[in-house]
Amino acid sequence: MGFAEYFPVIRKLTPAQRKRIEESVTEKKVPKGMVIHDGTTGCTGLLVVRSGLLRAYMLSDEGREITLYRLFERDVCLFSASCMLRSIQFDINIQAEKDTELWVIPAHVWQQLTEESAVLSNYTSELMAGRFTDVMWLIEQIMWKSLDKRVADFLLEEMTVEDSEVLKLTHEAVAAHLGTAREVVTRMLRYFQSEGIVKLSRGTIEILDTAKLEAVLEEK
Amino acid sequence: MGFAEYFPVIRKLTPAQRKRIEESVTEKKVPKGMVIHDGTTGCTGLLVVRSGLLRAYMLSDEGREITLYRLFERDVCLFSASCMLRSIQFDINIQAEKDTELWVIPAHVWQQLTEESAVLSNYTSELMAGRFTDVMWLIEQIMWKSLDKRVADFLLEEMTVEDSEVLKLTHEAVAAHLGTAREVVTRMLRYFQSEGIVKLSRGTIEILDTAKLEAVLEEK
Secondary structure, three states, X not given: OOHHHHOHHHHHOOHHHXXXXXXXXXXXEEOOOOEEEOOOOOOOOEEXXXXXXXXXXXXXXXXXXXXXXXXXXXXXXXXXXXXXXXXXXXXXXXXXXXXXXXXXXXXXXXXXXXXXOHHHHHHHHHHHHHHHHHHHHHHHHHHHXXXXXXXXXXXXXXXXXXOOOEEEOOHHHHHHHHOOOHHHHHHHHHHHHHOOOEEEEOOEEXXXXXXXXHHHHHOO | OOHHHHOHHHHHOOHHHHHHHHHHOEEEEEOOOOEEEOXXXXXXXXXXXXXXXXXXXXXXXXXXXXXXXXXXXXXXXXXXXXXXXXXXOXXXXXXXXXXXXXXXXXXXXXXXXXHHOHHHHHHHHHHXXXXXXXXXXXXXXXXXXXXXXXXXXXXXXXXXXXXXXXXXXXXXXXXXHHOOOHHHHHHHHHHHHHOOOEEEEOOEEEEOOHHHHHHHHHOO
């Protein structure tokens, strides 16, 4: 399947605009673990995910992380082209969580086209609104959800992402996703283990009881 | 001064588009404390602040609050018209923190015009990007700043907003802004008092030493 299948808004553009994007878009393969975009890399461009998984995260001055949202197949990453919008005054980091295939649309092409095309500009607004929704959800989680629920929620998401009950995940990785300390995650996972919900071994977390894990989310 | 002074993007629109907005915009006065917009009020429309102060906040299921950002004179509130963007899947509440004068642009007018005008659509993107920046700053604060710094930062902002060292603020109000419990705020303010930074009395917080308050922000 080609680019237009993954980026259907292109069909609503004029032929000249469509050509402009198709001629400038490049393909890119990034291995699992690679950081594609950070505050120092400037304007990487708009990323369209063909396959794989990306994670957008924030980094503190002390090097602590928190995952803001994840981008799956067909998702479009706007903030890797944040130079386009002068009101964006923050840095986001993007890392491949799996081997990932991408299309990259250069930021200057996007910017030029949004200036002339209300369709593309409205599409940009919708993209941003989607990410805004993700981030508002995150604030709710941080502020008002206890950590047991956040860990349970993350493990359930990982099961879906990996399509497996056996997750290759260090406690450190879970902590970086949730923006907390490794020790705190370890304590929580050991509690889950004592409840028969997970089985821990070096570098893996096996989910033994999905129903119990889901029940954690429902507890008052 | 008229509407166009406060909403200069209107000058970049076509005469017909400009007329459409000017004919549909209404003026509104809201008293201090009034909630202008919440999840149940649907689409209030775009708000342009003529004078006063608005605060956008999030509300938990249990009724806890946290301030997301504040809107000052000439600021434009987009999320009170969030029905325009189908990717926005969260509720925001807007409250007047001072007696406030507003212009309200109906959401359907805005939506119609952004569909045809790349200028207005790009303006919408920039507005949203500005609020996104505010919210990313908030996540940083919640995640990685200790509460003493957050309280200090809030008091300094209040001094600027009120243009006074004597702030009419309950501990409850500070807690609602910062999304924490009243007791925690009271403890922190008492500590500030013992350090000679503030003087507390019923319903007011007087800042005695601005330099010391600023120094709290710099501490490691």
